[in-house]
Amino acid sequence: MTEFAAALAAFLAAHAVPASPRVRSRLVGLLGRGPYLAGYSILSLALLGWLVAATRRADTVELWAAAPWQWHVTLLAMPLALFLLVAGLLDPSPLSVSLRPGTEPGPAAAVTRHPALWGFLLWALAHVPPNGDLASVALFGTMAAFAALGMPLLDAKARRRLGRQRWEAMSRHTSILPFAALLGGRARAGALRRLVLPAAAAGLLDLWFLAHGHALLIGPDPLATLRAFG
Numbered sequence: 001m002t003e004f005a006a007a008l009a010a011f012l013a014a015h016a017v018p019a020s021p022r023v024r025s026r027l028v029g030l031l032g033r034g035p036y037l038a039g040y041s042i043l044s045l046a047l048l049g050w051l052v053a054a055t056r057r058a059d060t061v062e063l064w065a066a067a068p069w070q071w072h073v074t075l076l077a078m079p080l081a082l083f084l085l086v087a088g089l090l091d092p093s094p095l096s097v098s099l100r101p102g103t104e105p106g107p108a109a110a111v112t113r114h115p116a117l118w119g120f121l122l123w124a125l126a127h128v129p130p131n132g133d134l135a136s137v138a139l140f141g142t143m144a145a146f147a148a149l150g151m152p153l154l155d156a157k158a159r160r161r162l163g164r165q166r167w168e169a170m171s172r173h174t175s176i177l178p179f180a181a182l183l184g185g186r187a188r189a190g191a192l193r194r195l196v197l198p199a200a201a202a203g204l205l206d207l208w209f210l211a212h213g214h215a216l217l218i219g220p221d222p223l224a225t226l227r228a229f230g
Contacts (some may be wrong), residue, residue: 001059007050011044062133071129077122093108095167096115110197117173123143
């Protein structure tokens with residue numbers, strides 16, 4: 001468990017850098033925005049790879065027994081998680097995490113103000129039931145908490161950057177809770193038509209993970225594991 005603890009600590013420490021405007025601005029000033037983003041992305045992927053490998057190598061301390069229903073939770077939740085993650089990263093948004101910051105929130109904001117973080121949160125929570133060992137629960141539980149805490153922190157950061165009045169004008173038609181703005185009539189349902197391509201991309205990504213991707217990148221084959229219970 002020592003390697004797992006070190007990998008998890010390193011991953012969390014690396015992701016605390018963007019939360020500190022002073023540290024981030026110094027690194028951007030020293031390296032330039034492009035090299036900083038490229039270097040940070042490479043570091044994040046490397047640390048994530050180490051963390052996954054360390055989790056698999058950790059001593060197995062079973063907290064609960066495996067059961068078929070646990071895998072069904074993951075299989076049912078992942079299409080929505082991938083949709084929110086893909087839509088959030090590809091949709092322009094000055095209010096949350098996105099590969100395209102933009103000046104106005106895109107259609108994904110009608111679903112939730114923080115789609116990428118909700119996708120990450122659902123991914124983490126959906127992987128807790130079928131992974132009942134201590135290291136996996138610590139990993140996915142920490143990731144879920146990391147995503148949940150990021151939402152109010154990003155709200156505060158965007159409010160400071162945009163100014164309270166502009167932030168309130170932008171966020172009026174969004175909600176933190178998924179679909180709450182749509183159900184409350186504050187967001188336009190017509191915006192969802194522009195999310196067809198992200199939904200299709202997420203669906204294809206989900207199928208690829210089920211067919212080959214999960215076994216190739218992570219190790220366990222979820223469908224083969226589920227069939228083994230039969």
